[in-house]
Amino acid sequence: MQERTSVNNPQIKAIGKLSQKKYREESGYYLIEGFHLVEEALKAKAKYREILATPPALKRLESLGLEFDQDKLIKISEGVARHLSSTKNSQDVFMTVKINQPEHFDFNYGKWVLLDDLADPGNVGTIIRTADAAGFDGVILSNRTVDLYNPKVQRSMQGSQFHLSLIKADLPEAIASLQAADIPVYASLLDPQAKQLGDFAPQAQVALIIGNEAHGVSADIAALADEKLYIPIKGRAESLNAAVAAGIMIYHFS
Amino acid sequence: MQERTSVNNPQIKAIGKLSQKKYREESGYYLIEGFHLVEEALKAKAKYREILATPPALKRLESLGLEFDQDKLIKISEGVARHLSSTKNSQDVFMTVKINQPEHFDFNYGKWVLLDDLADPGNVGTIIRTADAAGFDGVILSNRTVDLYNPKVQRSMQGSQFHLSLIKADLPEAIASLQAADIPVYASLLDPQAKQLGDFAPQAQVALIIGNEAHGVSADIAALADEKLYIPIKGRAESLNAAVAAGIMIYHFS
Numbered sequence: 001m002q003e004r005t006s007v008n009n010p011q012i013k014a015i016g017k018l019s020q021k022k023y024r025e026e027s028g029y030y031l032i033e034g035f036h037l038v039e040e041a042l043k044a045k046a047k048y049r050e051i052l053a054t055p056p057a058l059k060r061l062e063s064l065g066l067e068f069d070q071d072k073l074i075k076i077s078e079g080v081a082r083h084l085s086s087t088k089n090s091q092d093v094f095m096t097v098k099i100n101q102p103e104h105f106d107f108n109y110g111k112w113v114l115l116d117d118l119a120d121p122g123n124v125g126t127i128i129r130t131a132d133a134a135g136f137d138g139v140i141l142s143n144r145t146v147d148l149y150n151p152k153v154q155r156s157m158q159g160s161q162f163h164l165s166l167i168k169a170d171l172p173e174a175i176a177s178l179q180a181a182d183i184p185v186y187a188s189l190l191d192p193q194a195k196q197l198g199d200f201a202p203q204a205q206v207a208l209i210i211g212n213e214a215h216g217v218s219a220d221i222a223a224l225a226d227e228k229l230y231i232p233i234k235g236r237a238e239s240l241n242a243a244v245a246a247g248i249m250i251y252h253f254s
Numbered sequence: 255m256q257e258r259t260s261v262n263n264p265q266i267k268a269i270g271k272l273s274q275k276k277y278r279e280e281s282g283y284y285l286i287e288g289f290h291l292v293e294e295a296l297k298a299k300a301k302y303r304e305i306l307a308t309p310p311a312l313k314r315l316e317s318l319g320l321e322f323d324q325d326k327l328i329k330i331s332e333g334v335a336r337h338l339s340s341t342k343n344s345q346d347v348f349m350t351v352k353i354n355q356p357e358h359f360d361f362n363y364g365k366w367v368l369l370d371d372l373a374d375p376g377n378v379g380t381i382i383r384t385a386d387a388a389g390f391d392g393v394i395l396s397n398r399t400v401d402l403y404n405p406k407v408q409r410s411m412q413g414s415q416f417h418l419s420l421i422k423a424d425l426p427e428a429i430a431s432l433q434a435a436d437i438p439v440y441a442s443l444l445d446p447q448a449k450q451l452g453d454f455a456p457q458a459q460v461a462l463i464i465g466n467e468a469h470g471v472s473a474d475i476a477a478l479a480d481e482k483l484y485i486p487i488k489g490r491a492e493s494l495n496a497a498v499a500a501g502i503m504i505y506h507f508s
Contacts (some may be wrong), residue, residue: 122376126495135488156495163490234389234508236417240501241380241410247498248505254488 001070004052005077012080015050015096019086021147029096030149033085035060038095040159042066047098052076052084057092086151099149105167107174108181110137112207113250114171116217117144118242124148125156126243127210127250131164132157134254138165140174140207171209175224178207185209187217187225188249190239194228197252206253210246255324258306259331266334269304269350273340275401283350284403287339289314291413292349296320298416301352306330306338311346340405353403359421361428362435364391366461367504368425370471371398372496378402379410380497381464381504385418386411388508392419394428394461425463429478432461439463441471441479442503444493448482451506460507464500 004012017023018031029049032041038061041048052074053061061068076084081092113131118124124146128139141148148166167174175185186200187209209225211217222228231245240248258266271277272285283303286295292315295302306328307315315322330338335346367385372378378400382393395402402420421428429439440454441463463479465471476482485499494502 126498129491130494130498132489133487133491133494158491160491231505232508233387235386237383237387237412237414240384240387241497243495244380244384244497244501247494247501251485251502254486 001073001075003075004080007080007083012076012083015052015094016084018096019151021150024099024147024149028099030099030154031084031094031151032097032154033087033094034091035064035093037154037159038093039064039066040162041095041097042068044162046162047100048072049096049098050074052080052094054078054081054092057081061093087155101168105165105169106181107140107177107183107207110183110205111253112136112138112140112178112183113246114140114174114185114207114209115142115145116171116209116221117142117212117215118210119146120213120242121146121150121152122156123213123241123243125153125158127246128157128164128166129160130243130247130250132160134250136164136250136254138167140171141166141168142171143168171221172224175207175221179226183207184226185224186227186229187211187222188245189222189228189230190216190233191228191230192232194230197229197231197249200227200229200252202253208246208249208253210242210249213242255327255329257329258334261334261337266330266337269306269348270338272350273405275404278353278401278403282353284353284408285338285348285405286351286408287341287348288345289318289347291408292347293318293320294413294416295349295351296322300416301354302326303350303352304328304348306334306348308332308335308346311335315347341409355422359419359423360435361394361431361437361461364437364459365507366390366392366394366432366437367500368394368428368439368461368463369396369399370425370463370475371396371466371469372464373400374467374496375400375404375406376410377467377495377497379407379412381500382411382418382420383414384497384501384504386414388504390418390504390508392421394425395420395422396425397422425475426478429461429475433480437461438480439478440481440483441465441476442499443476443482443484444470445482445484446486448484451483451485451503454483454506456507462500462503462507464496464503467496
């Protein structure tokens, strides 16, 4: 087993840089941390390059009884663990996981959520977690939506990336592909003139477009939708949080 | 008009300390910031002690055409504004608002959300905002739920404190008061044996108990509920985010 005790070691430095999108894209890997995520990744047979753990964390990892590649294991010091961690309470276990983005995807079945330029990583992760809980098939992220492998997105989606398809795509192309397969596409708008959520019957296949936190679904994307959908605001709040609005819609159609 | 340009001024120091719960309780005031919240507070005729603004912010505030007490106005420097702000992008306008907690409250009508020891300020604020949007009458916070006047709660509830009743209470007493008024009390549990959300008919009056993010609704509180309620998990996520789960339930009953 290899051992790394210095944050200046070139391999550790390279792994530390995976917190930045640029280096994730260059290397094709992203970093996950904590027992729950590492366990989910191993169970899902995700491809990975390294598992890094301090001696106590390694002991706990081995006690979980999961199979992993001993050649990829690196023993690290607590200092290295602190350097790699993006949280205050690190569990001292990390894994570099291969980014798995298909070149092309046919959206020809199922239930999908489309994210139109969402900016808040907590919202993106929470929406993916909700889509997973509701048994949706996947989430489609517009090119300007916050990066899926951002550590805050990772934390809030809690391993759901190993359960459903997460696909970065050009939204107009994805919408055309969904519509070609007769999957209805609904855009959520803060517009009392739109059709109310309660008037939509549950259905076997559906695609829901969620808009940016400040600007909503962009006009050109909304124009492509089969129907515009409104969650009624009955009180005096001006709007709902994007992840809450998405959750209400996702469960309505689950 | 008074003017404060030093962060060492005793009045400014006292206002700065309102970021801490201890000083909010001592003084009976909390601090809000930003035009949206100050405007909501003025519209709602909330009681306040001071309005603080830099000269450009004051100009903008006056342009909103709202009535406010000129005697309570304090002109501050940008340095003082930075000192008081809890955000990176301060709007340079602040208000010390009176904490308005009734000694006693009869829960004898309406729709309520009960928070059982919620720990995350973003969740608490978001749930209050959602209850407001759905036209609920109020939110009841258990004594160990994160403090309502925490700056992060303030930011995520976006002024909803001026729209609905927010009451800190002993949950068993509140539940007894609701039940005495024939308002059904439902506890949300992550338990597939409980009655599914979809099996509950919408109703004119209801109280929904939301549990702590890590531990759920505590057993002694759940035991007081008229019915246990479960949002079905159809996919592989282990649970839903607390604010999303609350949103799905609140809208089901709105």
